Amino acid sequence: ATDCTYLLTANIDGAGLPAITTPITLNGGKHTSITRAAAAEPFRILTVDTGGDLTLNKLKITGGQISDDDSNGGGILVEAGGVARINHSEIIRNIASNGDGGGIATLGITTIKKSAVNRNTAGLYGGGIYSTGSLIIKESHVEANNASSGGGGVASVEGTAQIEHSTISGNQSNQGGGMFAEDGVTSTILDTRITRNTASVSGGGILLGDGQLAMRRSILAANTAGSGDGGGLHVDDGSVTVTDSIIKANTAIASNGGGFFNDGEMTLFNTKVTGNTANQGGGLYNDSFDVLILFHTAVVDNLAVTDGGGIFNDGGTVELNTATGTTVVKNRPNNCVNVTGCPG
Template identity: 30%
Template sequence: MPSFQQLDTDKNGCITLDEYGFALRLIEQISGASSLQINSTSSESSSDVPGTTASTKHAQFAELSSYVFNTSQLGAPRRRLVEDYIETTGESEGYSETDEASVMAASPPIPIQHMSPPPPSPPAPPLDTNGTMAFVALSEYAQSHLGEAVGNANVTTIIISVNWQLDPSYISAYPLHISRTLHIAGECMDGLCEVDGGEQGPLFYILDGGALLLERLSLTNFFNTNGSVIRMSLGTLVINACNMSRNNASERGGVLHADGGNVTITNSNIAHNTARFAGVAYIYSSGHVSISECNMTGNTAEDGGVAYIHSSADVSISDCIMTGNTAAENGGLAYIHSSRDVSMNECIMTGNTAAEDGGVAYIHSSSDVSISDCIMTGNTAAEGGGVAYIYDSGNVSMSECTMTGNTAQFGGVAHIHSSGNVSISDCTMTGNIAAEGGGVAYIYDSGNVSMSECTMTGNTAEDGGVAFIHSSGDVSISKCSMLGNAAEDGGVAYIHSSGDVSISECIMTGNTAVYISDYDFFYVEDVQFAGVAYIEFSGDVSISKCTMTGNTAEDGGVAYIHASGDVSISDCIVTGNTAAENGSVAYIRSSRDVSMNECIMTGNTAAEDGGVAYIYDSGVVSISKCNMTGNTAEDGSVTYIYGSGVVSISDCIMTGNTAEDGSVTYIYGSGDVSISDCIMTGNTAEDGGVAYIQSSGDVSISDCTITGNTAFDIVRSMHSLPSPHREHQIQAEVP
């Protein structure tokens, strides 16, 4: 009888399933192999091996009693196939085809761990003339053996080389439980091997201690209540170079539902998956999730078009393209309900949509989110946060990002509801739109916003073309360029809060306060308040080392202040700002203090009153060490005081200012004016070459140089009788 030839192994110790036709059934016994390879039909696979013709198959089969799988690749000696037959029959010779069934019956398949035994395998199709079986005719048969291989502790690698549609009844009843390290890879001629779930699932269930690596597979058409392709309780999942598409979960996780463990997805396409929560991945409980170099397109969910992260999982998303993902409610890309960190780096997020809040991300709880070096374009939220909606106390950091054309009702880029903080640095924000407040950022409650080294151009909102602050949130803007932003109130910032605002080393040019009708951002009916900043309530504002040029509003070309907060403007260049009515630079309606120090204010124009500042009510204004040249107004080319406001002007140069009345200041009401150590030259007015007073207010001028001013008088008072309560109605000391 010819001696048995051992099964060939490749350099990795893999046994190819089609080496011998009868070897398909022997897979149940090859427990010593380090891996199992499932290949398509090969008519040449056995012709190169001596003694393997169809007529010698059973003779070789009998000789297996003297063969032990003991090669360097296969490890220690293993169970002998025919030993069970010898023990059963007491015979070692005369093995026949009829006896083969007895041998197989005496050697049942190795049971699969952590699951009920699968149904019996269907009968194997007949061998062809070369003793091989076509895999495409064996999908149901091989599927049961795949389950056995997964359950076999000695198999670490499974290679699939044909497209495969799973038996729906089998996969729904017997998911593959992973409790050890297993690698499953596709090696198909045309690229990825497709595994079709037949609208059933899940395919894999990863248990505590399990680790699954999937490569070069296309997982499609799976369905389950939670996690249509993969469910995991703990363990580790790694997916590389795979496609996951058209999978559906009726509840959570169109592809993955993870109750814990670590998940890594790289270099994969994830498209058109759906679920109620998380179109792709639902992460619950602790663990770490890393997604890199992936395309995520057209995924849909009620909350979290791609991912829903609940609890304390860390999430890192890098170098991904996320396009056209949709949430019927919140988080077009991600819904984060967690206390752990989320980072997005070098991603492109385009056209993601939320029907409610967070076109890209909805963040609920105290999560920290870091977004860096990303491009966010055309994302939309029907309510709040075209890019990010932050609810509760989550923090968001955005750096080196480009945010263009994002749209929301509140906060074209970010909406902060509660105490969450937002830091935006080195970003370009262009053409973002908010139908109501905050073309870039809307802060509701006590959240803080910091913007530094950013360029904000052409952003539009009803209130606050760049930022709207409602509540006590603080805003710090430094080293930014704000160009051509538009709003009904506050072309750059609208502050309805007690929060503080600090603006330093910025360039603010061509910002406009315009009336926007019915959220139509291109229909201009009238001009309103504050080309740069509209401040209402008690917040403090500090503007320093800024250049403010060509800003336009009805009242307050640069700032409209209607509050009790203090305002400080220092070391600024304020040029060519225009008010259609009052205060080309500042309109102040407040009882608090306003100081202007070391500023250059040139060529500012108010069509009515206050070429530089219009003060209404009882605000206190201090102007020192400023150069005010060529400013124009109907009354008071530099300051117009209406009410009981007090103005102190010292160490200033006021040259070439023009007004009908009061070329420098016009006082209407009971406000007092003190001017000291100033140079006032070439100012022009019909009445009051320096000051025009139509009130009971006092004017004191001391240590000033007053030359070349054009008017009948330097100080004109309209009082008919002096007040008995004042020692001096007008006191002028001119050297």
């Protein structure tokens, strides 16, 4: 029904609606919402159990709240073996007070297309979305979410995450303000903007721990790390490839790596790193024993408060490959520290 709000008042095993255990489609319309009544006890809106297959079309899911310890999915919970397809919908202002996934927690297979996951809150990981399974986000917005521990926008653990033609913006967390990925997760980011996210410690835009990340034709800009490293991206024992992208105006003013902090293996192809700021390594910081390789990449106009305006190499390996067109110029107070073939 168009312009209709369905108000839920009863708790059915932790959710406002019966658990989804078969193929179910919920079709909404313009301004159609399903919400928990403000006076009702806390419960999420929907649970997709093992064997369930939920499709949401043109619906707003809002007001869900789960408050039990370690309970996940303030708006929607997709259990292992469950499937959810969220199309042209909004997952807004839901809360997982003491768990993961303020908007959505998915242990199964979830696809989000042409939708918004905004203004949700998690007590642990994944303010907008928490995933341990297969997560696909296309042509969607994940904005203004908050998580205490990690992944203000998205937290992906163990499984796979694919994000295309989307925006992750204005999210906040302790680590990985925009996105937190760890425990061997494989992540792909294509044609996506990750901007204006904040981490109180490390990884303003993205924090990657022990996983793989491929980023192509994307923008990582205006993200901030507070007391820790990696204003744009913090790599902690992972592998990253960045291609045809822009890393711009990120900040780690109290520590290292305004654009990138690398404690793993990182390769940049045809990428521009510009206007980033940090205490050391305004553009890029490469930690000891780690590998940073650049092909046809520009590191330009970055600023370090102390040293290494363009690149600071703290005992690892940095390969500029200047024959491919890599340039490190116009950085302050110097271009590089401990980088062979780079003018100081």
